Amino acid sequence: MAEVTLATLAVSQTADVLVRAVARELAAAGIETPRVDAEILVAHAAGVSRGDLQHAALLGRPVLADQDQVDRLRSLATSRAERLPLQHLTGTAPFRHVELEVGPGVFVPRPETEVVAQVAVDEALRVVAERGSVVVVDLCTGSGAIAVAIAQEVPQAQVHAVELDAAAHAWALRNVDRLAPGVTLVRGDARTALTALDGRCDVVVSNPPYVPTGAVPKDREVAEHDPAVALYGLGADGLEVPRGVTRAAARLLVPGGLYVMEHAEVQDAGARQMVDATGDFEGIHTRPDLTGRPRMVVARRSSARIVEDSSS
Numbered sequence: 001m002a003e004v005t006l007a008t009l010a011v012s013q014t015a016d017v018l019v020r021a022v023a024r025e026l027a028a029a030g031i032e033t034p035r036v037d038a039e040i041l042v043a044h045a046a047g048v049s050r051g052d053l054q055h056a057a058l059l060g061r062p063v064l065a066d067q068d069q070v071d072r073l074r075s076l077a078t079s080r081a082e083r084l085p086l087q088h089l090t091g092t093a094p095f096r097h098v099e100l101e102v103g104p105g106v107f108v109p110r111p112e113t114e115v116v117a118q119v120a121v122d123e124a125l126r127v128v129a130e131r132g133s134v135v136v137v138d139l140c141t142g143s144g145a146i147a148v149a150i151a152q153e154v155p156q157a158q159v160h161a162v163e164l165d166a167a168a169h170a171w172a173l174r175n176v177d178r179l180a181p182g183v184t185l186v187r188g189d190a191r192t193a194l195t196a197l198d199g200r201c202d203v204v205v206s207n208p209p210y211v212p213t214g215a216v217p218k219d220r221e222v223a224e225h226d227p228a229v230a231l232y233g234l235g236a237d238g239l240e241v242p243r244g245v246t247r248a249a250a251r252l253l254v255p256g257g258l259y260v261m262e263h264a265e266v267q268d269a270g271a272r273q274m275v276d277a278t279g280d281f282e283g284i285h286t287r288p289d290l291t292g293r294p295r296m297v298v299a300r301r302s303s304a305r306i307v308e309d310s311s312s
Contacts, residue, residue, distance in 0.1 A: 006074050011064045016057035018042050018064070022077045029081035037086055038077075044090045045073035095145045098152060100175050102143050105167030109145040112289040113207050116262045116296050117146045119287065120205040123258045124154040127202045132156065137197065137252055139190035139206040139245050140164075144172035144183070146205055151180035159183045160201075162193045191244035197252055204249040207262040210238045237270050239263075250280035255303035260287075260296055268294035275299050 004013060004021040013021075022038035031037055043053040046063040056063045064070055076089050085108055087093040093102045095109045096117060102108050120136065127134040134154065138147040138161040147161035161176070161183055163169040169187045176183045186193055190208070242261060249259040259281065263271045268286045274297075275284050281299035289295040 006077055009070050009074055011066060011070055012062055013064075014057065014060045015042065015053050015063045016060065018073065019053075019057060022073070025077055025081050029083070031080065031083075037080060040086060040090060041076045041080060042073060045069050045076055093143070093145075095143075096149045096153070098145075098148055098175075098179055100143050100145055100148070101178070102171060105165075106171040107142045107168065109143055112291075112293075112295055113145065113262060114149075115287075115289050116205065116207060116260055117149045119260045119296065119298060120146065120203050120258070121150055121153050123203050123260075124150060124157050128154060128156045133158065134203065135197065135201045136160070136203040136205070137194060137201050137249075138162070139193075139204060139248060140208040140241075141172050141185070142168050142207065144175040144180075144185065146207065147172075147183050147185070148175055148180040150205075151183050160186065160194055160197065162186045162188055162190045164189050191241075191248050193248070194252060199252070199254060201252040201257055202254060203258050203260075204252050205260050206242075206245050206249070208242050208245045210242055210263050210267060237267070239267065239270055239274050242271070243274055246275055246278060250278050250301060253301035255301055257301045258298070259301065260298045262296050265293040265295055268297070271297040 004017055006021065006025055009018065009021060019035070019038045019042050022041055023034040026034035026037050039050055039053055042063065043050045046053065046069055048063055053063055064073065079089055080086060087102050087108045088104060091101060091103060092099045093108050096114050100109065124134045124136055133156050135158045136150050138159065141147050141161035141163045144161055147159050150157055151159045159182070161172065163172050164187065172185055176185050242263065245261065253259060261271065272284050272286060275281050280302060282302040284297065284299040286294045287296050287298055
């Protein structure tokens with residue numbers, strides 16, 4: 001029997017045959033997770049869940065209803081082989097317990113950022129247990145991923161999110177309206193926004209742009225499709241924007257408030273030095289992502305500078 005290709009996809013073929021054909025095409029194009037991506041694309045084309053697709057594959061059943069779905073699958077698979085982001089093709093991106101709407105013009109949230117969000121969630125829950133409420137700020141929110149996750153997982157939280165870029169803000173607004181309407185979303189500069197909350201926030205979390213100027217992300221999906229404004233942190237070390245975000249965190253946080261910021265795995269020492277240089281934080285340390293790579297700096301707002309300022 002001839003091997004099924006994208007050109008010979010048909011309605012009558014079983015789910016497993018379709019997935020294997022798409023996976024072969026994606027593997028040949030260098031996609032790192034061809035089987036997973038193939039399952040997601042076939043399910044999306046067929047309008048079924050990935051679980052239902054896997055069930056149909058086990059039973060040897062077809063899942064495509066008509067030629068339009070066949071054509072749709074062929075187009076999706078071809079686009080993914082050309083390294084268009086999977087999330088742009090499906091229009092959604094999973095993040096912790098939610099499905100975010102994403103597309104061109106917004107940074108696609110990554111699994112490593114889920115760990116950054118976890119640190120913020122844990123601290124928010126701790127504060128709620130002590131006081132009954134908590135104020136959390138997400139700077140450079142992008143799609144709204146971290147803000148939405150915190151709002152859903154810590155219902156007692158008062159969550160504020162800031163995004164400057166118009167396209168990203170539009171995506172964040174869609175996600176906030178649909179998933180966490182209690183979040184206060186502001187379009188503005190993360191370095192200067194929310195002055196009314198100065199000294200009142202318990203947690204400030206951020207996944208800012210941090211790629212150094214001149215560096216090119218190794219993944220084509222990132223380099224060619226994520227917006228530059230969400231990638232490049234400016235300056236030779238990529239930490240110019242993060243420096244402004246860190247100063248904003250110092251301004252916003254209460255004494256003892258927690259700051260957590262994502263960075264590249266090669267920036268751990270630079271990120272710690274950046275936070276230390278403000279003179280406003282203590283307990284500065286690096287935490288790993290799920291693979292053990294150093295991917296976030298965590299610190300607490302010290303009270304020393306507040307005392308000095310009030311006595312001057």
